[in-house]
Amino acid sequence: MIKLMIVDDEKTTREGLMEYIPWKELGIDMVEEAEDGLKALELAMKFNPDIVLTDVRMPKMNGINLAEQLKLKLPKCKVLFLSGHTDKEYLKSAITLGAINYIEKPVDIEEVKRVISYTVQLCKKEKEQELREIGLVNKVTESIPLLIEKLCLELIAPSPPVDLIERLSFLYLPYLEKDFFITVLVKLNFANNSIPEINPEKKEVILKKISQLVEENEAYSLCGFKERDYIIIHIYGGLIKNTPLFNSLLNTIKLNLEQLLQLENRLFIAVGEMVYQFKDLHKSYKTSVITVQKQFFLGYDKILFFTMEKSDFYDFSKQNQQVFFDLIIAGRKSEAELFIKNIVNELRYNTNTLINNIKNYFFNLLVGITKIAQDRNIAIVESNRKEEFFWEEISKANTIYEIEDYILNKINTFFEILAHKKNNNSIVLSITKYIHNNYSNNDLTIKDIAAYTFLTPNYLCLVFKKETGKTINQFITEIRIEKAKELLKDRQIKLYEIASLIGFSDANYFAKTFKKLEGINPSDFREKYFL
DSSP states (O other), X not given: OOXXXXXXXXXXXXXXXXXXXXXXXXXXXXXXXXXXXXXXXXXXXXXXXXXXXXXXXXXXXXXXXXXXXXXXXXXXXXXXXXXXXXXXXXXXXXXXXXXXXXXXXXXXHHHHHHHHHHXXXXXXHXXXXXXXXXXXXXXXXXXXXXXXXXXXXXXXXXXXXXXXXXXXXXXXXXXXXXXXXXXXXXXXXXXXXXXXOOOHHHHHHHHHHHHHHHHHTTOEEEEEEETTTEEEEXXXXXXXXXXXXXXXXXXXXXXXXXXXXXXXXXXXXXXXXXXXXXXXXXXXXXXXXXXXXXHHHXXXXXXXXXXXXXXXXXXXXXXXXHHXXXXXXXXXXXXXXXXXXXXXXXXXXXXXXXXXXXXXXXXXXXXXXXXXXHHTTOOSSSOSOHHHHHHHHHHHOSSHHHHHHHHHHHHHHHHHHHHHHHHHHHHHHHHHHHHHHHTTOTTOOHHHHHHHHXXXXXXXXXXXXXXXXXXXXXXXXXXXXXXXXXXXXXXXXXXXXXXXXXXXXXXHHHHHHHHHHHSSOHHHHHHHHOO
């Protein structure tokens, strides 16, 4: 939208311009008028015109003074002068004030149209340029976090970028030739060892927050995400040497990240060694990577500084795996658990031990437990690919404590199932004993057996079926038929007597059942096998 204001103390001139100039055709959307410079200035502050067409000589405030005020208060406003006076002094003032053009009176309509048209095009070009510049600034502003993150990652390489100084300047960060520099590496440990994708907007919020916290402590930072579960923070400035303040900053960063990522007590912050030049930040980063490995041995929720302390390698040969397996086989659960806990405790002080060797050792223990379980018809995991399953679970572990919890859980599962199985075996033994003693009772029911074992009929049937693969009634029938086969040896005993002796009240039903199980009726069985 282009707005124009006419300023002239001659009413006829104002009205003539308003009436005879086709403003819309020329690209003018709104036109206002004022009768002197003072009123024009007051109106301009509200109307905010793009173009002011003003007479030079007016009462109260002339056109030159008005133009001076407009230049101060509305610098983008274009001023066009109208005057019947063509003396050089006025022309000089117009030129000094940057007047777009000078129209002599009496006014030539075509001349006015030409000048207005030219000025409108000028206004439109400037507005378009302004919009382009605003868009460019917005794009640059939006890209700054990405540029900072990119530079942050480049600084972990042995050779810093050749244009480091220029890029820091563009990012409004100072280049310090000599100072204190340090890399902080934050490990994000998500629940269930899953690593979700963090959207770009969330990343930007997180990185801006870190930078803000560092700036509040009068230091500078470059930070960025590495992969999806690490944040690199390069910090430089005198703050680093102030140990209490620096520790306070690290704790504040930790608390804010826990809130933003909903990772309470699941961060590990590794601080590299201090260096004294930008180009050596890669050394600080390298030591932060070494330090972050200690998470495996120390667990989450720690802030750890790099140290040159020497640590031993754990000797697995002193812990014979067969000793552990013998404890499992012997049913010595507490001792088997203590075996695991002792190894984990010793590993905490042997942090140079290769993590993969540790995982291999515990993987082999799990495989051994599985074989012992299989020999006892026990499944400690619901998977056909047990070894692959165990390795996947062990590989995902971020700490030795997660492995410890996992293997102790499997030991507990083994002994729980074993105890349950022993209990079930005892129940089955009681059931079979009662049936052997009472099979001849033709009124024998599952309720009778349940009363004898003090168990509910449903649970009784469930346990028996699970452990033997057959129902209680099937077992009773099988026992009766086996007893019948023994009695058939004696030809003195009649078939109906045998039926009664083994718990059948109906001899025909006995014969039918016998044939169903043995494929032959009782009398033929006697003739065939007991001549």
